[in-house]
Amino acid sequence: MSISKTYSPREAEDKWYNYWMEKRFFRSVPDDREPYTIVIPPPNVTGVLHMGHMLNNTIQDVLIRRARMQGKNACWVPGTDHASIATEAKVVAMLRERGIEKKDLSREAFMEYAWEWKEKYGGIILEQLKKLGASCDWDRTKFTMDQDLSEAVVDTFVHLYKKGWIYRGIRMVNWDPKGKTAVSDEEVVRKEVNQKLYYIKYALIDQQPTGSHQPSVNSYVVIATTRPETIMADAAVCINPNDGRYKHLKGKSVYVPLINREIPIIEDEYVTMEFGTGCLKVTPAHDLNDYELGVKHRLSVIDILNDDGTLNEKAGILVGEDRFAARKKIAELLDLHHHLEKVEDYKSQVGFSERTDAAIEPRLSMQWFCKMGEMAGPALDYVLDGEIKLIPDKFVNTYRHWMENVKDWCISRQLWWGQQIPAWYNQHGDWVVAKTREEALDGFLEKADPDRKFSENAARGFKAQLDPFLKQDDDVVDTWFSSWLWPISVFDTSVFGDPANPGNADLQYYYPTNDLVTAPEILFFWVARMVMAGHEFKGEAPFKNVYLTGIVRDKLGRKMSKSLGNSPDPIGLIGKYGADGVRVGMLLCSPAGNDLMFDESYCEQGRNFANKVWNAFRLLKGWEIDDSMPFANAVPVAWFGNRFAEALEEIDQHFDGYRLSEALMATYKLVWDDFCAWYLEMIKPAYQQPVDRETFNHTKAFFSQVIRLLHPFMPFLSEELWHDDVFGERAESDCCIVAEYPVLGHPTNEVLLSEIQAVKQLISEIRNLRNSKQLSPKEALPLTVKSGSDTDYQVYKDIIVKLANVSEVAISEEKVTGAASFLVGRDEFFVSIPTGLIDAESERERITKEIGYLRGFLKSVDAKLSNERFVANAKPEVVENERNKKADAEAKIRILEENVIRLT
RNA sequence: GGGAGCUUAGCUCAGCUGGUUCAGAGCAUCUGCCUUACAAGCAGAGGGUCACUGGUUCGAACCCAGUAGCUCCCA
Secondary structure, eight states, X not given: OOOOSSOOHHHHHHHHHHXXXXXXXXXXXXXXXXXXXXXXOOOBTTOOOOHHHHHHHHHHHHHHHHXXXXXXXXXXXXXXXXXXXXXXXXXXXXHHHTTOOGGGSOHHHHHHHHHHHHHHHXXXXXXXXXXXXXXXXXXXXXXXXXXXXXXXHHHHHHHHHHTTXXXXXXXXXXXXXXXXXXXXXXXXXXXXXXXXXXXXXXXXXXXXXXXXXXXXXXXXXXXXXXXXXXXXXXXXXXXXXXXXXGGGGTTOEXXXXXXXXXXXXXXXXXXXXXXXXXXXXXXXXXXXXXXXXXXXXXXXXXXXXXXXSBBOGGGOSSTTOBHXXXXXXXXXXXXXXXXXXXXXXXXXXXXXXXXXXXXXXXXXXXXXXXXXXXXXXHHHXXXXXXXXXXXXXXXXXXXXXXXXXXOOEEOEESOSSSOBOOEEEOTTSOEEEOSSHHHHHXXXXXXXXXXXXXXXXXXXXXXXXXXXXXXXXXXXXXXHHHHTTHHHHTTOOGGGTOTTSOOOHXXXXXXXXXXXXXXXXXXXXXXXXXXXXXXXXXXXXXXXXXXXXXXXXXXXXXXOOTTXXXXXXXXXXXXXXXXXXXXXXXXXXXXXXXXXXXXXXHHHHHHHHHHHHHHHHHHHHHOOEETTSOOOOHHHHHHHHHHHHHHHHHHHHHHHTTOHHHHHXXXXXXXXXXXXXXXXXXXXXXXXXXXXXXXXXXXXXXXXXXXXXXXXXXXXXXXXXXXXGGGOOOOTXXXXXXXXXXXXXXXXXXXXXXXXXXXXXXXXXXXXXXHHHTOOTTSOEEEEEEOOSSOOGGGGHHHHHHHHTEEEEEEOSSOOTTSEEEEETTEEEEEOOOGGGOOHHHHHXXXXXXXXXXXXXXXXXXXXXTOHHHHHHSOHHHHHHXXXXXXXXXXXXXXXXXHHHXXX
């Protein structure tokens, strides 16, 4: 029976993924084995798979599959987060298409639409992960707005509020006027933008009445600003007290242009004298720094913007205009009224909403905050103490810097899609925080009657009266306020209401998880906060290792993005190169923690590798076995066994250090070079010749090991081959995915490994000789060995004969005249070729060159050895090594010198 | 402006605690092969002032200082 010449991934992928699901190999329940757990960084429920996910999830799947094969109880928990801003934006867009405005809907009606949308479009990404081969325990799939996870969020809110770690306050927040919500600092993307710097004249008011006229050079001051539309919100003009130019302004006032409101001139060293004119307009309601300045100098706060970014009546003019339209118009007005001195081009950093791309408006508003101070300390210690390892560890510095300068977390969002804040207000705007309406009523009762003096009736009456006015906070909490609970909440949500509760069996078994694989961009607002929540609710870090992947860039180094259109469609790639090919491709170019310059050619390399393995298998499969033949390949079999052990040791070390791309490369070379190019060629019978039983069995066993080694990287191909009938009948649950991972054993025969190394070099030399002399590979050449080492080349005769097409391997004490010669180590080899092909001149040149090289080498070695300080200071083994090098070089030079003489 | 990191072959990267004349891998390139497992392949070959300048050392790609360029994070 013949199998196709190339591996075709498509059928294998669907077939085996379904089979794994059917046999429930991904399923994990607690038992007495050691757990190995990963929780997926929940992708946005509205998202589709992009290259970053591909990388991230390939890594997780490699780790989880390897652990599973190593006999651990491997559990990979999948799920999605509800991405409040992104999802709400999509729902709003959908409604608009249907002609419905959000503001016309009740909260309940809107939520119905939102859930409908989520059911319809949400979770596509999880289906896409299956195409990649992700072996998640799908029965455990979680969503951050699941009933229990939402309850966990509310419990957490109440818990932290009771501890005094959640508070409500007026703060300057990053306002997204398009999404009409506050966003966190982390959700603001700063970009450099070409702007204009407007130089505006503010008329001076001479406060000193008659008598002491000061000869004023200017009757106005000039202020440079990029935001002229905010002048109506100005509360002061600020100068630096050290600025000699403006001494005359101290204690005076100016008029705000156009509206002629009087504002004071204040002094503060905050002002940069060199920037603009050195005069700053202070607008506390619309700039963070100005706000702080305003607080310091007790300035009034005039907020002239509506939540959608249009000007409100407090602006006095241009009411209802959008802020950007207003900017243009105000510039014109200023110009018209001769308040504009000049306009310059100016580049500056402007924040944009990550979700809606609207320019962020610093805005004062009432928000809920979570205190970070108390939680940051322990969360930092886990990392500094090494209880949590960041990989690569360069991120420890960044982590520390952030944790030591942490700011309180604004957790409220002016949205509906998410967990509604469990704060309840009465008609006077007083509030209590409570899990339910009932508890809120109790809360108000307790506030009103702290000493419980009310009769039962009075209490009931109080609540009945309050009830119609009781209103829950309109806002929801930030999505990260759900995801920071993720490593706990996916298993058990009972601990959030009661941290003393040890949790259910799942939580006790799987928590803390082992590895977290995520992007460095969210180290702070996700990883760090998970550590905080883990510590708060479990008293233990949520994971042991955090593997931080790089950003997937295109080969020009640009971040892959939809707008650039430089990101390949991952599902398309899988179709083109196979899931295994793409997985290999991703890993080949992904050093830990560094960005990767992705190029499709890596996937091609992955596909080619899959095909190589496939064809090696075809070779084995095609062999006929002759039971009467004796075992002919003891040496190759012994060698590959040792080589495999040696490579496995290296691969394991790479895995231990999370150097996955190097683990893959080591595997790749073991399979392609050692197994295919050397081992299989050594044992391969001549065309249409049978192979002996023992060789066949050993090779089959090697193959089985190789397939297992490949499985974490290439699950589909390995599973497909695993079930080939070459391996006989397999039991239903006998699958590669649960086969035992090769167990580390040290190579037992170092001599054999190094001697084969020499043999391989010898064979390459002969092949090279043929190539350079254009000798046919079909013509067998006689080989003579003049050994200078302990190696017995007769042991390797069969291998040399086969791979170098040598007619004989003669051992001699003498040099062979009229033959091509070369050295491997201290062993000298002679290949008889037609004398006409030996060019004495070029031969002499080659050898002379080599001697020159060796003499240089020897000189440097001698220099070291004759240097007393070297011999005195260097480690003994280093000195010993130098002596060996010296002897080796001298022996080689002697041989080569003889050869040069013989050529003449 | 503050902090972190990077710079090694055409490309992507290794190079652990200085010690082979140490400069390495994969891909790409070049040469020769359709040798019945594989042209998605086989056999060979070429390719680098380890960013630059100094210093420490018996010895530096590796340690130190400075310079230049790039990237990221925070303001």
